[in-house]
Amino acid sequence: MRRQIFSRIKYKDLVSWTSMMMGYVYHGHADEAIALFRLIQREKLALDAVTLISLLQAFAQLGCLTLAKEVHCYIYRVLMERNRSIINSLVTTYAKCGELNMARNLFEHMIGRRLTSWNTIIAAYGMHGNCIEALKLFNQMKNEKVTPDEVTFTSVLSACSHSGLVEEGLHVFRSMTNNYSIVPCEEHYGCMVDLLSRAGRLEEAYDLVKCLPPRQSAPALGALLAACRDHKNTDMGEVVGRRLLDLVPENSSAYALVSNLYAESGKWDEVARIRAMAKQRGLKRIPGYSLIELDNQVCEM
Structure with a gap:
């Protein structure tokens, strides 16, 4: 249209x-x-x-x-x-194209760097899983008297999550409210749930999920469910899976996660039931895809 x-x-x-x-x-x-x-x-x-x-x-x-x-x-x-x-x-x-050194060089030569510029470069290191450098930039930003905002903390917590630095992530998460009076939002809780889940601290992760409004908890529940499967915690996984399916009954990925959890614990009747529910709703898994760059694309600017 x-x-x-x-x-x-x-x-x-x-x-x-x-x-x-x-x-x-x-x-x-x-x-x-x-x-x-x-x-x-x-x-x-x-x-x-x-x-x-x-x-x-x-x-x-x-x-x-x-x-x-x-x-x-x-x-x-x-x-x-x-x-x-x-x-x-x-x-x-x-x-995003993998040229992190080019990105850093641009940032270092930027005149009059402000909060958005700091957020951009911290997010860049976060997406590459380089938590140590993201934390260094975070501290450098504070030393230069630039006050972080919600976006800054999302980038730093995401970097900690990708790198598995639990204590560093918990320290940053607490500093949001203690030092900057920022109320954590869905993204912040999601990063922390992912961080704790990957580390096997599933009970702590689930306690954080309970702090979220139900409609905003689906991504965090998905991360927690995947961690339950990885850490062989079927009991918690079943509780989380039921809650996830109640929240997002049209999400094919949720059915796949729950089905895989039951399959790995040998509960084949439950596997069949979950797959039948997905089939009844006409849901199909979205296939993954990859991208490559073709050198013959030219903009002629």
């Missing part, structure tokens, strides 16, 4: 084109956003920061490192390197 409305616009300006690009990126259709950008180039429109950020987000989704470098060169060619939002997006794009 959105594309149909866009197509009916007789005189499209840059705002129209960019809005359509943002829509594609938001819904995960990065390839369509890039195709649309090529049409913008044909129209010879002068690009602004919002258009470039949308393009970089599309590259980040697809892991298009070569194209990201082209945009990087263009940014410096048109003297937009002082735009923090663009540079932050470029940092994120490089990180």
Whole structure:
């Protein structure tokens, strides 16, 4: 519907084109956003920061490192390197494309770093599981008198979760309320549940899940259920599984998790029951996929 409305616009300006690009990126259709950008180039429109950020987000989704470098060169060619939002997006794009050193170099040379820039680079290290460096940046940020916010703590806790640093994560989690009076939200609890679950501290993780409103607890319950399976805690897994299926009865992944838990404990009648429930609801597992970058994609900026 959105594309149909866009197509009916007789005189499209840059705002129209960019809005359509943002829509594609938001819904995960990065390839369509890039195709649309090529049409913008044909129209010879002068690009602004919002258009470039949308393009970089599309590259980040697809892991298009070569194209990201082209945009990087263009940014410096048109003297937009002082735009923090663009540079932050470029940092994120490089990180998601696996070029963490490039991302760090951009951050280090950024003029007038503010909270969003710190959040961006901490998140970059977090997504690569480099918790030690993320914590160093977190402490450096505080030493430079930059006050962390909810996003900062989400990135740091996520990094701790990926690295399995339980005590460090607990310390950061407590400091949110004790030092900064920040009330933990769904994402913070989710990171802590994942961190404790991976470490086998399932009871503590379940106690944290109970702090969440029911409608916001499904991701944390999923992480806890997977950990119950890994740590062979079938009793807790059954309790968590029932609660998860009550909350997200249309989520095929939840049925798969519960089914696998029963299968590993040899409860084949329960396996058949869960699979029958999923089949009755017409649910199918979503297949995974991988992406590769093709060198012949060029934006000609």
